[in-house]
Amino acid sequence: MNPVLSVRNLKVAFGDSVQAVRGISFDVYPGETLCIVGESGSGKSMTSLAIMGLLPPTACVSASSICVTGKDLVGLNAGELNRLRGHRMAMIFQEPMTSLNPSMRIGEQMMESLLHHERVSYEQARTRAIDLLAWTGISDARVRMSMYPHQLSGGLRQRVMIAMSLMCSPPVLIADEPTTALDVTTQLKILDLLGNVQKEFGTAVLLITHDLGVVAKVADRVAVMYGGRIVETGPARDVLQAPRHPYTQALLECLPQSRDGQPLKVIPGSIPIFNSASHGCGFASRCTQADALCDDDERLEEQFASGARCVRPIRYSPLKAGGGGDNYA
Amino acid sequence: MPDIVEARGISLSLRAPSLFGGGKSTEILSNVSLSVKSGEVLGIVGESGSGKSTIARVLLGLQPPTAGSVTVDGRNRREATVKELAPLIQPVFQDPFSSLNPSQSIVDIVALPLDLHRPTSTKAKRQFQAVDMLERCGLPSYLSRRLPRELSGGQRQRVAIARALVLQPKIVVFDEPTSALDISVQAQILNLLRELRRDFALTYVFISHNLGVISYLADNVMVMRAGKVVEAGPVKSVLARPTTEYTRALIAAVLRLPNQLPEV
Numbered sequence: 001m002n003p004v005l006s007v008r009n010l011k012v013a014f015g016d017s018v019q020a021v022r023g024i025s026f027d028v029y030p031g032e033t034l035c036i037v038g039e040s041g042s043g044k045s046m047t048s049l050a051i052m053g054l055l056p057p058t059a060c061v062s063a064s065s066i067c068v069t070g071k072d073l074v075g076l077n078a079g080e081l082n083r084l085r086g087h088r089m090a091m092i093f094q095e096p097m098t099s100l101n102p103s104m105r106i107g108e109q110m111m112e113s114l115l116h117h118e119r120v121s122y123e124q125a126r127t128r129a130i131d132l133l134a135w136t137g138i139s140d141a142r143v144r145m146s147m148y149p150h151q152l153s154g155g156l157r158q159r160v161m162i163a164m165s166l167m168c169s170p171p172v173l174i175a176d177e178p179t180t181a182l183d184v185t186t187q188l189k190i191l192d193l194l195g196n197v198q199k200e201f202g203t204a205v206l207l208i209t210h211d212l213g214v215v216a217k218v219a220d221r222v223a224v225m226y227g228g229r230i231v232e233t234g235p236a237r238d239v240l241q242a243p244r245h246p247y248t249q250a251l252l253e254c255l256p257q258s259r260d261g262q263p264l265k266v267i268p269g270s271i272p273i274f275n276s277a278s279h280g281c282g283f284a285s286r287c288t289q290a291d292a293l294c295d296d297d298e299r300l301e302e303q304f305a306s307g308a309r310c311v312r313p314i315r316y317s318p319l320k321a322g323g324g325g326d327n328y329a
Numbered sequence: 330m331p332d333i334v335e336a337r338g339i340s341l342s343l344r345a346p347s348l349f350g351g352g353k354s355t356e357i358l359s360n361v362s363l364s365v366k367s368g369e370v371l372g373i374v375g376e377s378g379s380g381k382s383t384i385a386r387v388l389l390g391l392q393p394p395t396a397g398s399v400t401v402d403g404r405n406r407r408e409a410t411v412k413e414l415a416p417l418i419q420p421v422f423q424d425p426f427s428s429l430n431p432s433q434s435i436v437d438i439v440a441l442p443l444d445l446h447r448p449t450s451t452k453a454k455r456q457f458q459a460v461d462m463l464e465r466c467g468l469p470s471y472l473s474r475r476l477p478r479e480l481s482g483g484q485r486q487r488v489a490i491a492r493a494l495v496l497q498p499k500i501v502v503f504d505e506p507t508s509a510l511d512i513s514v515q516a517q518i519l520n521l522l523r524e525l526r527r528d529f530a531l532t533y534v535f536i537s538h539n540l541g542v543i544s545y546l547a548d549n550v551m552v553m554r555a556g557k558v559v560e561a562g563p564v565k566s567v568l569a570r571p572t573t574e575y576t577r578a579l580i581a582a583v584l585r586l587p588n589q590l591p592e593v
Contacts, residue, residue: 039511039512039513039514040482040511154377183376183377183538184376184538184540184579184582184583185376185578185579185582186376187582187584188581188582188584210511210512211584212512212586213583213584213585213586214584216584216585216586216587217584237587240586240587240589241587241588241589241590242589242590243589250513251512251513252586252589254512254513254515254516255512255516255541255586256515256516256519256539256541256542256544256545256546257541257544257545263520263523263524264516264519264520264545265516266513266516266517266520267513267516270481270483270514314592315592315593316590316591316592316593317590317591317592317593
């Protein structure tokens with residue numbers, strides 16, 4: 001099967017001094033969820049915005065290729081990109097309040113992309129919008145069509161966002177922190193809904209999140225980003241259960257849980273700023289295992305082929321699996 | 330141990346402003362009671378709109394309730410001004426970006442409570458105390474002349490904590506203090522809160538929607554929904570054996586990770 005989204009060597013820089021994304025590559029296959037997880041400043045949101053072509057002109061984006069359903073986006077002009085956005089790939093943003101147009105009725109905003117991209121009548125577009133709203137679990141879809149975003153709750157707005165993104169049945173859906181602004185019970189419902197989208201439409205989902213619990217719930221595969229690079233990638237369960245990069249492991253250990261008086265483990269220091277001259281492992285300055293070998297870019301790349309961009313990945317005993325208590329994410 | 334914070338039968342109704350008066354009255358809190366013993370951590374959980382932040386505002390005296398009484402360290406909230414009780418009970422808010430004055434250096438921000446409450450001491454002494462408290466909260470003194478915008482989110486939250494503690498209060502009310510932070514930063518702040526509680530013998534009222542954070546920090550927990558207390562008790566028993574459907578649903582909505590394998 002061919003990937004529907006294929007990114008090769010994507011870089012995003014702001015001037016010479018800051019490189020936010022430092023050459024990342026990944027594929028997303030039909031019906032699959034790839035989660036990009038990382039902390040603020042890791043470059044995860046820059047990655048999603050760069051793919052959608054939504055970064056401001058001050059950002060310098062370069063890539064060997066960004067292929068969506070086989071079409072390379074690199075070098076396309078604004079008009080050509082507009083024909084693909086919303087049609088072949090759509091985006092769901094974190095803040096459903098700020099990303100919906102407050103002065104436009106729900107129905108009008110939903111129909112906009114379909115009327116723009118496809119030769120359909122107003123009535124057909126309207127029917128599709130009502131169907132999708134109902135499908136996402138919104139009651140009285142017909143009535144909601146004429147409402148404004150401020151009349152809906154956060155969970156409902158996010159359902160509207162999802163329904164809107166599906167209007168043209170895009171093969172690729174990019175969701176940037178889609179549940180971060182929602183209550184936990186609402187989050188669960190929205191994540192279930194995204195799962196249904198995949199089952200029903202075979203959509204490939206690239207989900208950006210900082211929440212390892214969300215990764216555990218929805219991801220097929222995960223890419224952990226740190227300092228503008230993917231430091232570890234693999235099937236979600238493997239990465240969460242047996243992280244091989246020290247950063248992934250440290251991140252998992254930061255999650256609070258009842259430890260009966262023991263302090264939480266912390267990662268010392270903070271994320272440094274990287275530029276085009278930075279080399280070696282970006283986590284080395286905060287890693288307890290770091291030594292001179294961590295500066296060797298070639299060796300890091302070699303190791304990355306097996307999942308973790310680390311010269312000394314963590315190993316596990318296959319015999320001692322299981323045990324331990326529940327984690328609260 | 331006596332109760333250091335006590336609220337009895339707190340109710341709060343607010344009337345939506347309307348052009349011709351009248352307006353619809355909404356009940357934000359209804360008959361909420363709580364008590365916290367000295368040195369304890371009370372966690373308050375609930376979804377948005379449950380009234381958990383409003384009860385914090387009532388305890389701090391920022392919002393007078395329609396009915397009910399609040400006692401802080403034996404003093405009735407109604408009979409004291411906010412300023413009188415401020416040295417006893419201090420807040421830390423969620424957003425370290427909007428809760429710090431953007432035009433003041435962080436040492437001035439932390440010294441402000443001292444300027445207001447200890448005007449007789451010298452300015453130099455107040456600044457010294459502020460720098461001292463910043464260091465205690467993990468901010469080195471060379472940062473003390475910086476503006477909030479020059480600091481990271483975690484550092485800013487340390488400033489907010491230092492400002493809350495500089496008057497040496499007995500009680501700190503936290504409203505989602507780590508929700509805006511990355512998980513690695515959250516871990517640092519949670520550890521700091523534990524240390525400070527031990528070193529200064531503090532009592533915390535800790536509001537969060539994150540059950541993991543609550544189970545890590547709190548002794549007792551109170552679950553709120555639509556302005557009412559749904560369930561309350563020791564955190565371990567409430568999380569392990571919830572008695573109400575709502576608490577069970579909240580716990581079920583927590584996304585769990587697969588257990589990690591041991592290393593070799």
